[in-house]
Amino acid sequence: MSVTSKPFVTDATGQLGGNAVRLLHIDTSIKATGSLSREMSAAAVGRLKREAPNISVHYRDLAAHPLGDLTERVFASHAKGADIRDLDQAELSDLAESGKVLDEFLISEVIVIGVPLYNLTVPTSLKAWIDRMLVAGKTFSYGASGVIGLARGKRVIVLLARGGLYGEGSPNAHHEHAETYLRSIFTMIGVENLEVIVADGVDISPELRAAALERAMSSIAALAA
Template structure:
C-alpha cells in the first residue's frame, strides 16, 4: 500500500483553483490506486512558523540543550519531515503569489530541507536523500508565464519547486498547470479544461510506472 501526501497552500479556500486541481489529482490517483493511504496537510490553516533561531533546533549540535520553545519547534520540524519521507507520492497545490510560491509553502519546505534527512553534503557536492518519490504540482497562475522566455524569467514558482525537489533527489516531478486564470472567463475555462486533461495524463503515466519508481 502506497502513501500519498496531499498538500494545499492557497489562502483562497473554496475559491482556490490550485485546491480544486489537487483534489482532482488525488481523486484520479486513488481511482488507479484504491488502496492508497492519503494524508492531508493544509498549510494555510496550519502554517509552520518561519525559520528562526528557535526553529533551527534540528540543526543544533548533538547534546545541545534546547529551550521549551526550541523543543516545540523541533517537534514540528520532525513531524513534517517524517511525514514527507514516509510518502511515496506528494501532491502539492502551489499558486503563484507575486512571482513565487506562497510563504506558507516556503515555510514547509524550510522545515523538510534538513541535512542528513532529505539531503547531505559530500566532498563532491550535495546529494539528495529523498529519491524514488513522485511529486505532482498543481500550478495555478493569474497570468501566462509559459509562452515566452521573458515571461518565464519572471516566475519563481515552478522553477523553484523543480529545483528544491531535485535537490532532495526527486527526479519525477510533474506539473499540472492552469494559467491565465485572471485573463477573463474564456481563458479561465480553457486553462481548467487543459489542466483536467493533464491530470489524466500525469496520473495515468505515474500509475503505469513500476512500484519501485514511486516507493520511498
C-alpha cells in the first residue's frame, strides 16, 4: 500500500518539468486489501498516466493516515487566519497538515478519489479531508446570489463502490448520500468536469460483484486523458 504523502515528481530544481499535470490520488477505503474502490482508483490513475505520461501523481491514503475530526480552534486558524499562539502541539500539527491538504488540492489539475459507500454515505476520513479543503476565500466565496465556486478548471474523477443497489430507479436510490453529497460539494466549489464511475451491488453476490467491476473497469478504460 502506498504511503500517505507521496509528493509530486519534480526535477532537481524542485519544479515540475515541461507541461506536467498534477494529479492528486486519494483512497479512503478502510480495507488495505480486497477493496474495489482502491482497485478502481488505481486503475483510473494508471489509465490517465498511460494516456498522458506527463502526469505527476501525489498520493494520500486517508484510511491509513486519517486526518481526524476538525476542531473549532484548528478551523479558526486554518480557515480564518486566527492567532495560533494558543494552539497546543497537536493542534499545530493538525493545522500544518490541514494547510497541506488545501495546498495539494489547489495546485492539482486532476483529482482521483476512491470512495466506498459506508452506512449510506462517504467514509469519515473523506469528510475530514473535505472539511480542510472547503475554505471560504480559497475554494469558494459568498456573493449576493449565494456561493461562488473558486475551483474552476479542475477535473474530479470519483470511483465509487456500493455494496447494495442504489442507482437511479432502484428502491434504495433515496438512501444514497455519497455520490449525491460529492456532486453537491464539488459543484458548489465550481468543479464542472466531474466524472463518477460506480460499481453497484458488489456485496450482494460474487456474480453481481464481478459484473459491476467489469462495467466500472470498462468505463475507466474509456477515460479520456
